[in-house]
Amino acid sequence: MSAVTTDEHLDSAEGRAEGMSMPLLGMVLFIASEVMFFGGLFAAYFNIRADADEWPPAGLEHLHAKLPAIFTVVLVLSSVTMHMGVMAIRRGNVRALVRWTAITLVLGLVFLAGQIYDYSTLEFTIRDGVYGSTFYTLTGFHGAHVFGGAIYLFIVLIRAMSGQFSKAHHAAVEGATMYWHFVDVVWIALFFTLYVLK
Amino acid sequence: MRPVGPRLRSRLRLAAVAVLPLLLTACAQQPQTEQGKKVYTLYNITLAIAVLIGVGVISMILLSCVRYRKQPGDESMPPQTHGNTVFEVVWTAIPTVIVLALFGMSFVTIRAIDKPSGNHAAIIEVRGYQWSWTFDYGTNAAGTRVLVKTESNRTPPQMIVPVGEKVHIEQRSDNVMHSFFVPAFLFKRDLIPGKANGFDITVTSPGVYHGQCAELCGTDHAQMTFSVKGVSRAEFDKWFNEFRPPLPKCEDTAKAATEYTVTALQGRAEWETPCAYLKAGGPVSLTMHNQGGLPHNIAVFEGPMTENKPVGKPGKIINSGSDTVALPALEAGKDYRFYCQVHPLMEGLVKVSP
């Protein structure tokens, strides 16, 4: 007796061609690993914060949230504009894609500039105990991800301008959008954890 | 059913021989504390179950290998069984029951040995250093601080406990992680910088039990040994009340000068010789030469460092090289000592000659 089963499950390539495209699935998995990376950093932060007698430690004020709140709005807005861009290319509108990507890129850079300015106003450094270590590591690694995302957006922009994307072929735009949303979500979590939560 | 062949029987015998050493291991360490005895019982139950499962499963593997080996010339296909739900449910259930039973027993034992209780015959604070221990019992009736540590001849420190009484061990470290491990107690617990840890032991019979650090703590981790000595109550009280902190003997007074250099050994928390010979009467200086590998400084105190009577200013903490401290005039016959404040175990005697 052999183990031959019926042919009804010849599900095949079509089954798999449905759903997410290969590049996009790769991006989703990559983002999953990034979530775990930030999960490790957040776990460290909450662990240390729970251990501390005072937070922020004596001698330091609670971080001012006003300016970062403005930059948070900027980053959330950039997520919206990027979404507009991807919606445009899904309809095949390349010119709108270029416009929205450029706006997103500028907003991203404004956010980075804002973060650097915010750093310059702070009275503590990464060397000043756990408070400084956690703050700069978490925001620094987020900043690095924004920077990486900006490079990605820049490449998308160049490719869009040279007409490489169309209604059918724009996986890189979908990937960039997804990544940009992820970076945005991480920031919102960081903003509430570091600046708002008392 | 086919008869069991002689070849199979010899293989089963082989399997039994292979399991024999496992049985022998049960006798390796006899527990010497009440808590250890509970662990020992649990260990033996686990061992019995493990041996049973091990012998059963290995026999099944060998049996099927022997019984179902392909006969020469037989090219037919064996029955193609894909599974059997009843069997599969049963053999998921069996290990589940076994592990739940073992977990239950573990849980009861944890509660029995890790339960904090109020009545202790003594509270001993154990501190771990790179690479030795101190056992601090507090002060005795005579006002002497009973602090046991490595003596200058490098004999490992010995913790003395009364037999049959519950002793609480508090654990502290302000450097790296260590682990307090006495094999005969079937117990260890880590010393963690920044966290208070502790446990109870009740040593059941007199004797000297070897202990050592079980958490890698750097270069001389292997040398970080100690012992626990169980003694009668009377003997313990006598030792506790007559405790005198041991000090190095420094007899080489001919070396006395107004400037003296002591050397911290390369990579070790140890002085080359724990003696400094200085002249009485006028200002003198003491130089520490650090051969490197560890940070050290030198500080001179009158009496034990814990009494906090510094003489002169403590030196700088340096990773290598030399550092000199200037000292005011010292009096012959007084008890001066020098320490590395990074490694308080590095204690030496300042011998002052007229």
Added chain:
Amino acid sequence: MTTVASRPSHATPAPKKRSKIVDYLTTTDHKKIGVMYLYFSFFAFLVGGMLALGVRAQLATPGGTMIEDPDTYNALFTMHASAMLFFFIIPIWAGWGNYIVPLQIGALDMAYPRINALSFWLLPAGFVTMFSGYLMKGGPAQAGWTEYPPLTAARFMPGYGTDLWIVGLLLVGISSTLGAINFMVTIFKMRAPGMTMFRMPVFTWNILVTSILTLLALPVLTSALIMLFIDRNYGGSFFDPGVGGNAILWQNLFWFYSHPAVYIMILPAFGLISEVIPVFSRKPLFGYKAFVFATIAIGGLGFSVWAHHMFATGQVLLPFFALMTAFIAVPTGVKFFNWIATLWQGKITFESPMLFAIGFLTMFLIGGLNGMFTASPPVDYALHDTYWVVAHIHDVLFGGSVFAVFSSFYFWYPKVTGRMMDDKLGKVHFWITFVGFNLAFFPMHMLGLEGMPRRIASYSANPQWAFLNKISTLGAFIIGVSIFPFVYNLWKSRKGPIAGNDPWKANSLEWWTSSPPPVHNFDSLPQIRSERPVLDERLQREAEAALAKGASA
């Protein structure tokens, strides 16, 4: 007649002859990358093995006279573990995964061939970085492969060795993460028509679960490594209790990865064993679906047991982690029963791959059973950080993973090279390894029970441990000797008998194509109607042949 779907050839014809070395350096072919993984990991195995012999030579006498400086000894076992875990066992399964998984699911290549090449090349880069510590003042990392702070803080462990270890491991981490994504997308997206998830070979299933574990666990280690690096180099204080940091935090983050990492090392071995046992018993794997679910269960439970490495710290929730750890025994037990039921009523032959698979069953069983002791917190109080744990890890990773690695070499060598390995030499190799393994690691149980801590350079205070240590050292050197017939066999068999497509009468798709497979993997594919398409096809042909014979007669 069975329909045979033919595929267009995607092979790019080589325009001009390139040297073989340039070809391998620039390749994106999953088979060549797989072979490079195998070469590299086997090299790391030899390096790690030499370091292990150094460790054993030192411990043969209580005084430990071979190595004067304990730091040198500490570096020895640290680098031994690092080489074996990060550069041998994990990547060698990535190597076989690379070579075999696309073949088993009927794919042309991995999903992202260039990222695949990058994953491989990051490994030697990580190896060179980590081992360049030997050229630095102060030597390489020497705080054990667990690198617990505060011992690894800059003030207790100065020098570049630890930093190079961190950076080397970060590179390995990127390599593994990219590899995991690649495997997952390949398996989800590139299966041949008819290859449903529940018709995938078990090896592929196990590589899939392994990849999920890597993807979700490894980034946490990455974050911990970065924090340690910041602590050491930029004045951070994550793990420094002096300024509010938490030394236990490292252990939590480290084991959150490193416990699943144990499954990352053993699950592919389970997969391989589950390919070999059915083939050499001539039966299907008993309870295929239960086996797959058991693999998934082990993977899932793997995320909730990390703190059982920390029972002796007294800082973890004992009952929870003890219970979860105990539960791991259930799916593992299911696997054992499945394997035995597969053997049962089979027609078993004992070629070298099968011999190593049976060796795996018996030796890994010991590793599972002695793990039961340390899963119980009170017993772990006695055994943690003693040689019992060293015995356990080697029973699991040598008796388990390494036996499976050898089995995989004998099993798939014909596929990779087109030639058979010498079976007699293989058996010699097995028996020397088996004897050496038991002599080397069984006495460690007893040493652990007698209280010998791991990671000590000498034991002058306990000369009674010397006898068992000498036996263990003897065993280690026998293992060392066992490598020679294996390497000789690999070399000599390049001119061995021609293997043909399917020398073992096996089940899965890699045996359908030629040995070695063409650049594009398959000229044709059979219909896939079960998890054993090649067997189905063979049986059908035999039936047709018998029918034709009957008709003509």
